[in-house]
Amino acid sequence: MKVRELMTPDPVCCTPDTPLALVAQLMEENGWNGLPIVDSLENRALVGMITRRELGEHSHDPALDGDTPGGEVMTTDVPFCSPDDDVETVEETMEVCQVQRVPVVDEAGRCIGVVSRADVSVGGAMTS
Numbered sequence: 001m002k003v004r005e006l007m008t009p010d011p012v013c014c015t016p017d018t019p020l021a022l023v024a025q026l027m028e029e030n031g032w033n034g035l036p037i038v039d040s041l042e043n044r045a046l047v048g049m050i051t052r053r054e055l056g057e058h059s060h061d062p063a064l065d066g067d068t069p070g071g072e073v074m075t076t077d078v079p080f081c082s083p084d085d086d087v088e089t090v091e092e093t094m095e096v097c098q099v100q101r102v103p104v105v106d107e108a109g110r111c112i113g114v115v116s117r118a119d120v121s122v123g124g125a126m127t128s
Helices: 020-030 052-058 087-097 117-127
Strands: 034-038 046-051 101-105 111-116
Touching: 020 034, 020 052, 034 111, 046 052, 046 101, 087 101, 087 117, 111 117
Parallel strands: none
Antiparallel strands: 034 046, 101 111
16 A cells, blocks of 8 residues: 555645744644644645644743744654655654654655554555
8 A cells, every 4th residue: 555545635734934832723723743844835845843742842941932933843854755655664664763643745845745653554454
């Protein structure tokens, strides 16, 4: 099975300039624990990822508040996959990198989807 069959297409994304308060709100509204960070909402080139864990780790930093840009706390070394990757490949990536979500990028590096550990679990059960 290929990633494209399981991924959530056209995911909610933020830019490095998106305030942390809005990042948290978008996570809550969409029921996600992490959001891809893209260079712009038009271009959608993947530049990072921000998770609830990162928001929590920085919530006690007095220098940061809800207006702080997400780019200040995002992770830039983000594992990603292609829509044509096998599900087993992305599952291995999740295990090795210890992540719950992996952005899916096209040939131009644009974020076109997200695949989660839950997606992989459901997909694996469907093929068993």
